[in-house]
Amino acid sequence: MSRKILIWLLMKHFFFIFGLLLTLVFALHSWAMVLFWSLFLEQTHIIQVLISWTIVWVQVVFVLILVHVFFHDPILVLERHIQEFLIGKKDDKKIWFQRGINSHLNFILKFFEQTLWTLKHIKSEFLHGKEIKSEVDLWKEIQWKMLEKKLPSIPSLDIIIKSKPAGEIGWDSYDIIPQEDNYYIYVWDATGHWVGAWFIMMMVNSLVSGFSKVFQNGSSILAKTNEILKPRVKANLLMTLLMLRWNEQEKRLFMTGAGHEYLMIYKYKQKKCFQIKSWWVALGMIKDISKMLKDQEIKFEANDIIVLYSDGITEAINTPQKNGNEQMFWESRLIEAIEKAPDIEKNGLKSAQSVFNNITIELSKFMWYHHAQLDDITLWVIHYTWEKGLQNDISSQIPEEMITEWHW
Numbered sequence: 001m002s003r004k005i006l007i008w009l010l011m012k013h014f015f016f017i018f019g020l021l022l023t024l025v026f027a028l029h030s031w032a033m034v035l036f037w038s039l040f041l042e043q044t045h046i047i048q049v050l051i052s053w054t055i056v057w058v059q060v061v062f063v064l065i066l067v068h069v070f071f072h073d074p075i076l077v078l079e080r081h082i083q084e085f086l087i088g089k090k091d092d093k094k095i096w097f098q099r100g101i102n103s104h105l106n107f108i109l110k111f112f113e114q115t116l117w118t119l120k121h122i123k124s125e126f127l128h129g130k131e132i133k134s135e136v137d138l139w140k141e142i143q144w145k146m147l148e149k150k151l152p153s154i155p156s157l158d159i160i161i162k163s164k165p166a167g168e169i170g171w172d173s174y175d176i177i178p179q180e181d182n183y184y185i186y187v188w189d190a191t192g193h194w195v196g197a198w199f200i201m202m203m204v205n206s207l208v209s210g211f212s213k214v215f216q217n218g219s220s221i222l223a224k225t226n227e228i229l230k231p232r233v234k235a236n237l238l239m240t241l242l243m244l245r246w247n248e249q250e251k252r253l254f255m256t257g258a259g260h261e262y263l264m265i266y267k268y269k270q271k272k273c274f275q276i277k278s279w280w281v282a283l284g285m286i287k288d289i290s291k292m293l294k295d296q297e298i299k300f301e302a303n304d305i306i307v308l309y310s311d312g313i314t315e316a317i318n319t320p321q322k323n324g325n326e327q328m329f330w331e332s333r334l335i336e337a338i339e340k341a342p343d344i345e346k347n348g349l350k351s352a353q354s355v356f357n358n359i360t361i362e363l364s365k366f367m368w369y370h371h372a373q374l375d376d377i378t379l380w381v382i383h384y385t386w387e388k389g390l391q392n393d394i395s396s397q398i399p400e401e402m403i404t405e406w407h408w
Contacts, residue, residue, distance in 0.1 A: 040390040151176045154183050158352045158385050162408045163378040170311045172378040173201050180214045186243040187378055189310045200237055218243040218256030223290035230287045239283040258283050261311055266338050268303035271348055273338045302386040305355055312377035320370045329366050353394045354381035364403035371406050390408040
């Protein structure tokens with residue numbers, strides 16, 4: 001062990017030891033020369049020469065010590081700090097260098113001190129960012145499993161549904177819950193776009209699924225869901241929701257709105273699209289919303305088409321960013337896109353696919369190039385085909401020349 005320590009000391013202080021040895025050699029050589037000249041000089045003169053040379057070499061040694069202490073040692077300390085930083089030993093330690101008398105070297109040490117401190121925090125933020133990234137990936141996987149699951153099919157309805165988040169995680173969601181003859185079709189949008197909002201969405205989905213086994217009316221299901229939800233969430237976390245209850249046996253459609261967007265319905269006989277307002281109160285706004293919700297029966301006839309959507313469509317803008325000159329897509333353009341969707345038969349019959357494609361095309365054209373999708377976009381198109389299957393030869397693939405940058 002002593003041998004290893006001796007080798008380490010020799011390597012660490014090599015230049016200092018080498019300088020001392022070199023100084024000693026030169027000193028011995030000088031004194032030897034003085035002794036040689038003493039053969040020819042008087043004794044008093046010899047003593048003066050010896051004293052002078054001794055003073056010179058003492059000064060040389062003193063200079064070497066100063067160089068070692070104030071120049072060489074700080075550089076070694078800097079080197080050790082950098083090595084410890086690179087192997088991770090400085091993560092929980094303060095980085096600080098002792099200052100010397102050399103202002104130039106102090107400036108260099110200060111620079112490296114600040115640099116290592118900055119790198120330490122960048123490293124910490126990077127590692128924390130990796131943790132956040134892993135959480136985001138987890139939520140993306142959960143969302144993908146929820147939204148990409150195979151939805152139940154409804155015999156008399158042709159349904160197309162897609163959703164595109166504005167960021168890595170989306171805050172729009174949707175589902176179809178079958179309960180005997182009833183199918184509960186709903187879309188919702190959560191505020192406060194972060195993990196807390198996703199917990200609320202999962203809670204709402206579970207509560208709606210559970211209460212649909214107990215209550216038939218959408219208003220009762222949403223009122224009970226809100227009653228449990230409200231005491232458990234922050235005041236700024238709300239959820240807008242639009243629910244349809246389709247009775248497959250009776251062929252009747254009921255709507256219950258909770259602060260969501262309009263329900264759009266294209267009437268085949270009138271060749272016209274109408275908008276039906278959703279009720280204003282959102283889930284999580286107040287504890288008791290039972291008296292504010294209502295079930296409204298919608299006259300839904302054969303070959304009619306219903307469109308559900310989130311505000312990411314109507315509030316889409318036609319500029320790369322909000323600058324005061326942007327326009328929004330609004331409900332008027334959505335209605336026009338529905339009404340002008342290509343017919344699949346000469347008598348003006350439209351399909352879910354033709355309406356879905358045309359909304360996509362018009363929205364993409366409106367957002368144009370270098371677009372900014374500021375919010376999640378969700379779109380349902382539901383075609384009442386009655387009992388017969390619809391011969392639909394419209395492809396779900398939209399030609400690239402008909403759209404700009406934005407696409408599903």
